[in-house]
Amino acid sequence: MHKLPDNIQPSRWKVGENGLEVQWLHDSHLSFYNWDFLETYIKGERPEPENVPLKYFGAAGHPDSSIEYEEFGKNERQAVGRLTDMIRRNGFALVTGVPTETAATTEDLLEKITFIRRTHYGGFYDFIPDLALADAAYTNEPLPVHTDNTYFSDPAGIQAFHLLSHTDPSSGGGSETTLGGETLLVDGFYAAELLRKECPDSFNTLASFRFPCHASGNEGIAISPDMLYPVLELDLDQNTVHRIRWNPNDRGVIPLGEDTMKWYEAEKKYHEILRREELVYQFQLKPGTVLIFDNWRVLHGRTAFTGMRRICGGYLNRDDFISRWRNTNFGKREIFRQVIGE
Numbered sequence: 001m002h003k004l005p006d007n008i009q010p011s012r013w014k015v016g017e018n019g020l021e022v023q024w025l026h027d028s029h030l031s032f033y034n035w036d037f038l039e040t041y042i043k044g045e046r047p048e049p050e051n052v053p054l055k056y057f058g059a060a061g062h063p064d065s066s067i068e069y070e071e072f073g074k075n076e077r078q079a080v081g082r083l084t085d086m087i088r089r090n091g092f093a094l095v096t097g098v099p100t101e102t103a104a105t106t107e108d109l110l111e112k113i114t115f116i117r118r119t120h121y122g123g124f125y126d127f128i129p130d131l132a133l134a135d136a137a138y139t140n141e142p143l144p145v146h147t148d149n150t151y152f153s154d155p156a157g158i159q160a161f162h163l164l165s166h167t168d169p170s171s172g173g174g175s176e177t178t179l180g181g182e183t184l185l186v187d188g189f190y191a192a193e194l195l196r197k198e199c200p201d202s203f204n205t206l207a208s209f210r211f212p213c214h215a216s217g218n219e220g221i222a223i224s225p226d227m228l229y230p231v232l233e234l235d236l237d238q239n240t241v242h243r244i245r246w247n248p249n250d251r252g253v254i255p256l257g258e259d260t261m262k263w264y265e266a267e268k269k270y271h272e273i274l275r276r277e278e279l280v281y282q283f284q285l286k287p288g289t290v291l292i293f294d295n296w297r298v299l300h301g302r303t304a305f306t307g308m309r310r311i312c313g314g315y316l317n318r319d320d321f322i323s324r325w326r327n328t329n330f331g332k333r334e335i336f337r338q339v340i341g342e
């Protein structure tokens, strides 16, 4: 016999074989709920939109993390499904064989996932280093690993780069293999797990101590998140890491209090883990390969370079990315289960 929990008692209800018939007191409306639908609620289950087993990566990257551009021409839905699933589980993906004649092909590829997010820097970009834009990414100095957008309430979930060309006109050309500028990726979730194992106190400090971030280097721009966030944001059960904010260049003043020195120590420890050789996936991006990664999880950086690099890329919203991932990887029933808990 099916039974509703004692604290849920609508005005008038009748238990039938196939479900529950409820007549609501305020307007006499009659509703019907089948037992399949009610089961999840009776058990007290809730939707688990983020419940996906993640595969951590280290210096070797992932063996299965690339997809050929031509796959998108054969079966776009399937290719987008594979691409988004790789990013979701592995943290990043590489699309190989992407035409480099024009940046528009890369823009079009990203828009197969979802629309490109606009920020105060613009939308889809296609640039060569120019310090006038007042951001460290526009120099040719080494760039330590970091996450982007720590200053937004909702940092972009996905980021993409495509090195369209790399040459050195002053030395007669050169190539991307001799001119430097290797990409660095670090799985921040993996690094956080190591921190938790090696130094649980530091993990807890990074997950609780909140500090300001900002973007205010451009004229007329003064962006900060809606509230202070910690380096490691945990999930609802306060168990696994859900989002990382790591960009020392965008930090405001670290609040002074009794935990300040503990935080600096924890920050130093996490920083040490992020730089470990076995954690840093370092590789040379070549024209034709688009890198797309999870900016809430994966930290990115690059080594110094000489010559001129032309790079294009953009940000995608996380919610819209996840929506596309769901719709290209699951049937209706599973999507509803993830979204509303049915």
Ligand SMILES: [Fe+2]
Pocket: 137, 146, 147, 148, 300
């Ligand atoms: Fe960046």
